[in-house]
Structures are given as C-alpha cells and as structure tokens.
Amino acid sequence: AQSVSQHNHHVILSEAASLELGCNYSYGGTVNLFWYVQYPGQHLQLLLKYFSGDPLVKGIKGFEAEFIKSKFSFNLRKPSVQWSDTAEYFCAVNPSYNTDKLIFGTGTRLQVFP
Amino acid sequence: DAGVTQSPTHLIKTRGQHVTLRCSPISGHKSVSWYQQVLGQGPQFIFQYYEKEERGRGNFPDRFSARQFPNYSSELNVNALLLGDSALYLCASSTDRATEQFFGPGTRLTVL
Numbered sequence: 001a002q003s004v005s006q007h008n009h010h011v012i013l014s015e016a017a018s019l020e021l022g023c024n025y026s027y028g029g030t031v032n033l034f035w036y037v038q039y040p041g042q043h044l045q046l047l048l049k050y051f052s053g054d055p056l057v058k059g060i061k062g063f064e065a066e067f068i069k070s071k072f073s074f075n076l077r078k079p080s081v082q083w084s085d086t087a088e089y090f091c092a093v094n095p096s097y098n099t100d101k102l103i104f105g106t107g108t109r110l111q112v113f114p
Numbered sequence: 115d116a117g118v119t120q121s122p123t124h125l126i127k128t129r130g131q132h133v134t135l136r137c138s139p140i141s142g143h144k145s146v147s148w149y150q151q152v153l154g155q156g157p158q159f160i161f162q163y164y165e166k167e168e169r170g171r172g173n174f175p176d177r178f179s180a181r182q183f184p185n186y187s188s189e190l191n192v193n194a195l196l197l198g199d200s201a202l203y204l205c206a207s208s209t210d211r212a213t214e215q216f217f218g219p220g221t222r223l224t225v226l
Binding site: 103104 | 149155
C-alpha cells in the first residue's frame with residue numbers, strides 16, 4: 001500500500017538552529033510531492049511542491065526540500081529556524097496517475113524556543 | 115480573493131445521527147476533495163469531485179457520501195455516526211487533478 005513516513009514526530013529547537021525533517025514514501029512510479037504546514041489555529045498551507053525538474057525545491061519562508069528519487073525521500077530543510085516556525089509539518093504524496101488524492105504522513109510537530 | 119470556506123465550524127452530534135458538511139471552493143476551482151484528520155494523524159483522503167463527478171474515493175465505508183453542485187460547491191454526508199467519526203473534516207479545492215490543493219479551515223465534528 002502507498003504510504004508516507006515522517007520519522008520525527010516531535011522536534012524541539014532553539015532559534016537559529018538548523019532544521020531537517022525526514023519524509024519517505026513508498027510508491028515506485030512518478031509522484032508529485034508536497035510539504036504543508038499548519039500553524040497553531042490556522043488551516044493547512046502549502047510550503048513547497050515538487051512536480052518535476054530541479055530536485056532542489058525552494059518554498060516560502062526560507063524552506064527548501066530535496067527530492068532524492070533513489071531514496072524515495074523528500075526531506076524538508078531550513079538553515080535557521082525562527083520562533084514563528086512553530087507549527088505542525090506534513091509531507092504528502094500525490095501519485096500523478098491518480099486523482100487529486102494526497103497521501104499524508106502523520107506529521108511532525110516543531111517547537112522553536114527563543 | 116476568498117479562500118476555501120467550510121461550514122459549520124464546529125458540530126456536536128450523537129451516535130446514530132446524520133451530518134452534512136459544506137464546502138465552497140476558491141472561485142474558478144472545479145475540483146473539491148474531502149479529508150478526515152483525526153487528532154494526532156495526518157489527513158486521510160475521503161473523496162474527490164471534479165466537474166460534479168466522483169474522481170476518487172478513499173478507504174471509507176458507504177456511510178460516507180458526497181456530491182458536487184453546478185456552482186462547484188460540495189457537501190459531505192455521513193450517516194449513522196460513530197464515536198470514531200469524531201475528527202476535523204477538511205475540504206480542499208484545486209483547478210484540476212494532480213495540482214496544488216488549497217485547504218479550508220475545516221469542520222470540527224464531535225460525536226458523543
């Protein structure tokens with residue numbers, strides 16, 4: 001069955017620390033990849049997406065992600081986190097043969113302390 | 115430009131009852147998808163509708179049904195509610211399939 005794994009359930013960092021959140025998926029075909037963020041009390045928002053082309057994708061608020069096809073991974077990174085990055089982060093996969101169906105990981109809760 | 119809107123915001127029902135949740139997509143978006151997000155988990159796909167036709171269905175029982183109207187708004191219906199149906203129900207819209215989806219704020223359903 002298609003699935004998405006996020007290895008870190010809860011990450012605690014101090015401001016200015018670097019961030020890397022892992023995401024692996026199990027699907028052998030072509031996929032579209034997404035990272036969504038859910039800030040406290042707000043709805044899901046798109047951070048970045050990968051459809052094709054350059055595997056290093058830049059998103060909003062200084063986030064980036066690298067698609068490594070051989071590892072079925074799409075890890076999220078940010079060189080220096082801020083307190084305002086405190087949120088829940090979801091990796092999602094859309095097998096492009098299919099509909100809009102997104103398969104989400106279980107999420108990673110990030111807490112950043114000043 | 116207005117985003118995806120959902121109503122109601124919160125809902126409390128008892129076991130066995132029926133519930134209808136509503137979603138209005140972003141103007142110009144013809145695709146609407148529904149997701150269920152249980153506390154502590156990622157959203158799970160329930161349905162997708164495009165141009166009023168069902169394009170995809172997740173692994174949910176027949177108690178769950180949906181439809182899309184000519185103005186592209188959508189309803190999600192759940193019959194014979196169970197305690198396990200308590201969740202945040204999210205609606206997302208997009209211009210077409212396999213593109214970026216925009217999520218609404220969700221409807222928080224509590225089944226007692």
